[in-house]
Amino acid sequence: MILRLAFGSLMARALTVGMTILAIALSVALFLGVEKVRTGAKASFADTISGTDLIVGARSGSVQLLLYSVFRIGSATNNLTWESYQDIAARPEVDWIVPVSLGDSHRQFRVMGTTPEFFDRYKYRSGQSLALQDGQVMNDLFDAVIGADVAATLGYTVGDPIVVAHGLASFTEHDDQPFRVSAILEKTGTPVDRTVIVSLQAIEAIHVDWQSGAQIPGQSTPADVLRQMELEPQAVTAALVGVKGRLQVFGLQRSINEYPEEPLLAILPGVALQELWQIVGIAETALVGVSAMVVVTALIGMMATIFSSLNERRREMAIFRAMGARPRVILGLLVLEAILMAALGAILGLGLLYVALFIGQPLIDSAFGLWLPIEPPTLREVWVLLGVIAASAIVSMVPAVRAYRMSLADGMIVRI
Amino acid sequence: MPEANPILHLKDVRYRWPGRASFGLNVPDLSLAKSETVLLLGESGSGKSTLLSLICGTIIAETGRISVAGTDIASLSAGTRDRFRAEQIGLIFQQFNLLPFASVHDNILLPLQFAPERRKRVADLKVEATSLCQHLGLPDDVMTARAGALSVGQQQRVAAARALIGTPPLIIADEPTSSLDAATQATFLELLFAQSRAHGTTLLMVSHDARLSSQFDRVINMADIATSERGAT
Numbered sequence: 001m002i003l004r005l006a007f008g009s010l011m012a013r014a015l016t017v018g019m020t021i022l023a024i025a026l027s028v029a030l031f032l033g034v035e036k037v038r039t040g041a042k043a044s045f046a047d048t049i050s051g052t053d054l055i056v057g058a059r060s061g062s063v064q065l066l067l068y069s070v071f072r073i074g075s076a077t078n079n080l081t082w083e084s085y086q087d088i089a090a091r092p093e094v095d096w097i098v099p100v101s102l103g104d105s106h107r108q109f110r111v112m113g114t115t116p117e118f119f120d121r122y123k124y125r126s127g128q129s130l131a132l133q134d135g136q137v138m139n140d141l142f143d144a145v146i147g148a149d150v151a152a153t154l155g156y157t158v159g160d161p162i163v164v165a166h167g168l169a170s171f172t173e174h175d176d177q178p179f180r181v182s183a184i185l186e187k188t189g190t191p192v193d194r195t196v197i198v199s200l201q202a203i204e205a206i207h208v209d210w211q212s213g214a215q216i217p218g219q220s221t222p223a224d225v226l227r228q229m230e231l232e233p234q235a236v237t238a239a240l241v242g243v244k245g246r247l248q249v250f251g252l253q254r255s256i257n258e259y260p261e262e263p264l265l266a267i268l269p270g271v272a273l274q275e276l277w278q279i280v281g282i283a284e285t286a287l288v289g290v291s292a293m294v295v296v297t298a299l300i301g302m303m304a305t306i307f308s309s310l311n312e313r314r315r316e317m318a319i320f321r322a323m324g325a326r327p328r329v330i331l332g333l334l335v336l337e338a339i340l341m342a343a344l345g346a347i348l349g350l351g352l353l354y355v356a357l358f359i360g361q362p363l364i365d366s367a368f369g370l371w372l373p374i375e376p377p378t379l380r381e382v383w384v385l386l387g388v389i390a391a392s393a394i395v396s397m398v399p400a401v402r403a404y405r406m407s408l409a410d411g412m413i414v415r416i
Numbered sequence: 417m418p419e420a421n422p423i424l425h426l427k428d429v430r431y432r433w434p435g436r437a438s439f440g441l442n443v444p445d446l447s448l449a450k451s452e453t454v455l456l457l458g459e460s461g462s463g464k465s466t467l468l469s470l471i472c473g474t475i476i477a478e479t480g481r482i483s484v485a486g487t488d489i490a491s492l493s494a495g496t497r498d499r500f501r502a503e504q505i506g507l508i509f510q511q512f513n514l515l516p517f518a519s520v521h522d523n524i525l526l527p528l529q530f531a532p533e534r535r536k537r538v539a540d541l542k543v544e545a546t547s548l549c550q551h552l553g554l555p556d557d558v559m560t561a562r563a564g565a566l567s568v569g570q571q572q573r574v575a576a577a578r579a580l581i582g583t584p585p586l587i588i589a590d591e592p593t594s595s596l597d598a599a600t601q602a603t604f605l606e607l608l609f610a611q612s613r614a615h616g617t618t619l620l621m622v623s624h625d626a627r628l629s630s631q632f633d634r635v636i637n638m639a640d641i642a643t644s645e646r647g648a649t
Contacts, residue, residue: 001529005518012517319513321474323578324502324530326495 002329006336009316013309017341020298020305024345027291027298028388029352032381034291036357038284040372042277045071048190049240049269051123053249056080056088056256057238059263063279066272069100069238072110072191075168076102079235084262088239091255093248096121099236101203105168109150111196113203113236119145121242124190134158135183138199141227143182147193149365151184158184162196164206174206176220189371201231241266295388299395302341306334306399310406317403331397331404338396339389346385350377421486422447423585423618424471429480431470441466443480446641450585453612453619457626458638464622467638468590471620472505473497485585502531506579506617508589508608512571514578516564520554521545523563524578534582548577552607569600573607580611587612589621593628605631 010017049070057065058078067073089097098121101113119130119137135158137145144162151157162179166172179198187193205226209219221229243249249268256266277284317330357374365371377385425447432440441463448454458464469475470482473489482489485504492500506527514523524545528535538544542559549558552573558566563574572592579587589608593601609631612619621632629635 001522001525005515005522005526008515008517008522315513316515319515320526321498322472322501322507322509322513323527324498326498326530328495329530 002333003336006333006340009313009333010337010340016305016309020302021341021345021348023298023301024295024342024388024392025348025352027295028346028349028385029356031288031291031295032349032353032384033356034287035381035384036353036372037370038288039378041370043373044189044370045273045276046270047125049122049124050127051121051242052240052269053243053246054241054253054256054266055238055269055272056241056264056266059265062265062267062272063276065238065265065267066269066276068102069240070191070269072102072112072195076237079237080239080264081235081262082233084259084264085236085239087259087261088241088256091252093243093245093252094241095244096242098122098240099200099233100238100240101200101233102237103168104164104166104174104203104206106150106162106164106196107154109147109153109194109196110168110191111144111164111198111203113198113200113233115200118197118240121240122192124188124192128188130188130192131186133184133186135181137183138197138202139182140180141199141202141205141231142177142179142223143198144179144202145183145185145197146181147185147195147197148187149193150196151181156181156184158182164196164198166210172214176209176215177206177223177226189365200233200236204231204233205229296391298345299342299388299392302338302392303395303398306338306396307402310399310403313403314406317406327404331400334400334403335393335396338392338400342389342392346388350381350385421450422483423450423452423485424448424620425481425483426471427481429470429477429482431466431475431477433466441470443467443470443641446636448586448618448620450618451613451616452634453609453632454621455629455632455635456620456622456638457624457629457635458622459624462638464638465590468588468622471588472501472507474501499530502527503534504584504586506581506584506587508572508575508579508587508592510591510594512568512575512595514563514571514574516562518563519559520549520561520563520566520574521559523574524548524581527578528582531582534584537582544581545577548580548611549574551611552577553603568595569604572596572600572604576604576608576611580615580617583615583617586618586620589619591623592621593623593625 055065055069057069058076058080060077064074068076085097085099088094096117098118099114102110104111116137122130133148133151135145146156146162156162158181160181162181164174164179166174179202185192208221208226208229209216241252243252253266253268256264320330320333321327354374357372361372361374426443427445429443430440456464456467466475470477471484473492476490484500487500489497489500515526521542525541528538528541546556546559550556554570554573554577558570558574563571566574572595575592579589593604596604605628608619
């Protein structure tokens, strides 16, 4: 009955209490939302590549290599020569190797040259393979396989023509060598969704008539002639490597890093990801800190609401005292009230978060390529919610102690 | 002469409000017998509310003894005193003091939350509360209504039901009829007396309306039982 009375008292002040609950709910939703984005981003990054033991590229930073080769963020400062690539491919430890050639684009999407083996070897989300939504993997030199987001954003279907632009954000196009969409990939939630995949030879083919970043005036080799040509790349941007035995990874990594012919870098994707988290760790902590402060602000707002209601509720407290309630019951009532408000706020906040996730999931995915899964609250999130409720109980002690003192002074008779 | 085994007995009680040296209350002797109905008359500022607070134990006399149902309330710890008040005293206030947001049912049963012995005397809480409401002339469907939604007369009857439930030996009513019109006042008092008699409860009612005197077993003037130094209650 005391719980019912505390709830009834809250309902009697529905507007102010509602506002307080809404403030707590929004702050909780923000905090959990930041957590979702943070963990979602980590999971999304971690899920992007699996089954690849090493990524090899020109010597730069390991994070930089990971970002441009896997996440299509930034650009390579140098390439890996085809000879070096073949040397690595010929090493006995190497089980498989897939080249990645980046540099061109189509509209806002990166174009990646690779071999058909990419579709077998590239794994994401704990070993899942790429699957085709429609069409089939490159049969012709000018076939292109597009990611699900490319198809959705540009409205492409199998058979549609694609003109690749030279470089990134360039106005110069390889319009004399158009591609054709041969397949559309299923959604993966990885950068592959936003990639146009062509063969490594196709990348060479569209650059046959190019020199120093510009097309040689008046020169345009017909597509049929290109199809007959022996197109061997000079260099690739990076290579994804699978090793026969786990124990050989570090030996191979060391020998690639000490490769005498050219400065190369071999990285373990997981280790590079950890380095990336360390770099963004400060910003991440700051973001969590700011959202936690918003929760604290909402709780202080709740404390202020309880404080401001104390005077108008002196009669209510006096009635409880007259009926035999000890002052500590008054204290307990106010703490219970705060717990109820915080609990309602936490539940509402969780609800708001899921509504926002439901609405925002596809938008965030298409805008940022970040797939935020809609899953039941994690144990950590449950602890956060319980923490908010516990913090509300602690914060409410301040007005509760004041109410306790007021009820001691007022006793059972208050004439207001 | 004090009655044998009085339900309420004050002897040589002296109280002075802290920080208000100009006002004090002295009650040399006051006793109320079981089942007695007593009207306590007094002007504003005569110390009536102070006397009620002393009897209820929310303030403690500097000297003297106040016993309710044979227990010296000053000898109890603060917590025990609160519980003792809930067990032994039913209170009706001038301004009803119901929880407006709570149902009539919850308002009536509120004192039993803090008085386990009094609660034990009620076999079925809902039946007893409903029965009291019926005897006090409240409609059958009133139990689920919010107290704040009732008329003034109905609220006062709910306040009476709250004081009567669990049959506490002493009921203190602090000017309970001052907000009621003459007709409602008479009906309310009639019902209160009937219930008080039915349960053998002692009734101490404070008022400044001497016209009510004839309805009580005994009338006490504050001026006769207490001396107060000037001030306001």
